[in-house]
Amino acid sequence: MNIKKIEKFLRDNNLPKFRLGQIQKAIFQDEVNSFSEITTLSKDLREKMEIELKILSFEIEKVLEAKDGQSIKALLRCHSELVSESIVTTRDELSDGILKQVQDDKEGDLIETVLISPKPGTWSACISCQVGCQMGCRFCATGKMGFKRNLTAEEITDQVLFWKQYLRKNKIEGNFSNIVYMGMGEPFNNWEEVSESIKILTDEKIFGFGSRSLSVSTSGIVSGIEKMAMEFPQVNLAISLHFASDEKRSCFMPVNQVDNLESLKNGLKKYFQVTKRKVFLEYIMLDGINDTALDARMLADFIFSVGSTHLLHVNLIRYNTTSEQLVPSSKTRTQNFKNELEKHRVSATIRKSLGDEIKAACGQLAGQS
C-alpha cells in the first residue's frame, strides 16, 4: 500500500486528514486484509475504499510451505494496473520493443518472496526488488531468467506487508527479526525504489523496523556500496563475493569485469571509513571450483588486503543446484574450508540452507513454482 494513494483518496473525497492515521494503523500495525475490517470507518467509506483502492499491489498466486514449517514461499502476480501506469508516463519514449514487452506483461509479472524461520519464534522475510536480474551470475536461477523490470517501492514493501498479514491470518506465532533484500534482483540496479522502500520500512509511522534489522545484498556494485554507506550507514550490507580470484569471479559473475576485486577492496575500505559496521561476505561452496585450501588462502588474502578484518565475516553457503555442471561442496570440504580460513584468523560461519524443498532457497527464485 502506497500512503500517497490513501492521501489522494482522502483529498478526492474531502475527508479529514486524521483518517490517514487510522487507516495507516489498521493496515500496517493491525494487518487487516481488507478495508472492510477497518471498523473505525463508516460502512460507506469502507465500501468505497474497497472498490477504489487495493491494500496489496499484487495477487497471491501460490503459497508453498515446507513440511518442517521453517520456510514459506509465495508466488505473487503484480497488478497489471501498475504496468498501465508506467505506460502512461513513458508512452512517448517507448520504442516498439519495449511496448511489446509491456503488452506481454499485461497479465502481471510474477515475483517471489520467502519467509524463513532461522530459529523458533523469529521470522526473516527475503524480498525481491526486480522481476529477474540483469547481472547474469552463472550459478543463479534468477540470473538465468534475465531481466524484466524494476519493482516499485510499494511492490517491494508490500511483500513484507503480505507476510505480516499471512502470519496473523494463519495464527502463526513469532516476530519479524530481519528483512533481507536477497530475493530476485540486484538492489543497486534499482536504487531509487530500493532506497525509498528502506525509508518506508524504517518509518516509525509505517512499518517501524530498525535500520539494523534490514540487510541489503549486492553482487558487488561498488558505486552502490558507496551510496549505501552515505545514505543508510546503519543498514546491514552483504556482498556476494563467492570467488577470491579475478579470473574465476569474472567467469561466473560478469559484474567482476566492471568492478573487480581491487575496486571492491577500495569500495569496502571507503565503506568502513564511513560506517565502521560489519560486512558479510557471502561465499557459495562449489565443489572443486572455489573450495580448495588455496581458495581459502586467497579469500583470507583478500580480507587482509581490505584491512578492518574484525569487520568482515564470511558466510559459507551451500550451493543450491541450478545448473547441471555445478555441484555443491560436501560437508567435509566445507568444514575443511572453514578450518583453513580460521587458521588464517578469518571468522566464518557455515550457513544452514532453509527452503531447499520448496525451491525457496537463495538463487532458486525464478518466478515459477
Ligand code: SAH
Ligand atoms: N542480487 C543480490 C541479492 C540477491 S541474490 C546478490 O547477488 O547479492 C541472494 C544471494 O543468493 C546472493 O548471495 C547470491 O549470490 C546467492 N545465490 C545465488 N544463486 C545461488 C545458488 N544457486 N545457491 C546458493 N546461493 C545462491
Ligand code: SF4
Ligand atoms: Fe542477480 Fe544476485 Fe542472482 Fe547475481 S546472484 S544474477 S546479482 S540475483
